[in-house]
Amino acid sequence: MQGAKGKSYEGSKAMVEGDKFRREIQKRERYLEVILESVPDGVITTDSQHRVVEWNKGAEQIFGYTKEEARGRDLDELVAPGSIRDEAKEYTQRVLSGNRLPPFECIRFRKDGTPVEVIASGAPVNVEGKLEGVVAVYRDISEQRAAERALALSEERYRSLFERLPVGLFVCTPEGRFLEANPALLKILGCPDLETLKAVDASSFYCSKRDRGHWRSIIEGRSHAADVECRMIRMDGKEIWVRERSWAVRGREGELISCEGVVEDITSLKAAEEEKSMLEQRLIQAQKMEAIGTLAGGIAHNFNN
Structure with a gap:
């Protein structure tokens, strides 16, 4: 009888500890979800077939797709359509082969078809030596690059004005x-x-x-x-x-x-001013001589009469 009670007690204790362990796991999962949703970068996880599994709010803001719209879709087909598809798939294959992708700049596309300049990086997700998927991180640098181009244009205009x-x-x-x-x-x-x-x-x-x-x-x-x-x-x-x-x-x-x-x-201007001043002085002198001549002529006329 006591043996049965002991086994029952041990079983109850194991269940309590198991529940506590599950709650702790759920708490940590929730904690990681909050962190994932809080970062401004787009953080995306895919399965081993490169189909979207997780898609945080940062990814929603960058690419315009909701989590529900993105889940289950091929990531490259979603954000790298058309002419850049091959380039994106080349990067994907490198990660799926077990290689990390250091940050690099590239063009990806939003849901409405507009391009977005991003810094992308990626890494394989391995569990017990088996590839389970990929984590990709995108940072939108469109505004930063637009500001840099505007600044460069402004500097070029200033330089052109400065030089000309x-x-x-x-x-x-x-x-x-x-x-x-x-x-x-x-x-x-x-x-x-x-x-x-x-x-x-x-x-x-x-x-x-x-x-x-x-x-x-x-x-x-x-x-x-x-x-x-x-x-x-x-x-x-x-x-x-x-x-x-x-x-x-x-x-x-x-x-x-x-x-x-x-x-x-203003050397030429100063020379012109000096020449003008000299001409003015010569004119004044000539006018004085003319006045003296007129006066002398008048005096001579009076003497003759």
């Missing part, structure tokens, strides 16, 4: 070393190329210390910008007149990052 403007443009370090200069500035300063210009102190082009002073006022923070007309000496020794506007570029904490500016060669 007929006025000189420059960027200098706070110490006065050139970082960037467009072809127009190289021409103004008589410099053969940017690398040669980078080796020269910007202040060395100014004819007078007074003209160099506006650099110091910007660097020391006494002024944000300077607008001056001054004389400069080109690399070939020729003296020219320029109109320069330069300004400070500062960081969030007010620290000086660089100096930028625009330089225009």
Whole structure:
């Protein structure tokens, strides 16, 4: 009798422990499901025939198929139709052969037929040495790549404008070393190329210390910008007149990052102004001589009468 009771007790204990073990397994499965549904990437598992078994919310958002629509369908036929099917199947065969796929960029397609740029990776799922399926992870990088292309286009437009403007443009370090200069500035300063210009102190082009002073006022923070007309000496020794506007570029904490500016060669304009001034002086002198002549003529006439 006691033996029967003992066996009954042991059986009940085993059942309780079995229930506890199953609840623990269910809890862990639920925990993994929550994690799977929480990640923003598309996480997809397939069976050994590459038919979809699990399809998380990330995959729904990337590809537009619900879990119910995706389950049981061939993954490559679902997201890699048409001309990219062969490429996708080649990757699939590599994983089904037991190889991991490191992350790579590719194009896949949404339910509505629009392409999506993704980073994909994959790995075989082996249980006790037997291939049970594949896990594939997709990260949507469409917005990131679109932003990068927009930035590259913007930079190309800026570079084109920078290179084509007929006025000189420059960027200098706070110490006065050139970082960037467009072809127009190289021409103004008589410099053969940017690398040669980078080796020269910007202040060395100014004819007078007074003209160099506006650099110091910007660097020391006494002024944000300077607008001056001054004389400069080109690399070939020729003296020219320029109109320069330069300004400070500062960081969030007010620290000086660089100096930028625009330089225009106004030598011809200055020469024209000088010539105009000389002509005006000659005209004034001629008018004076004419007035003196008229006055002298009048006086002579009065004497004759």
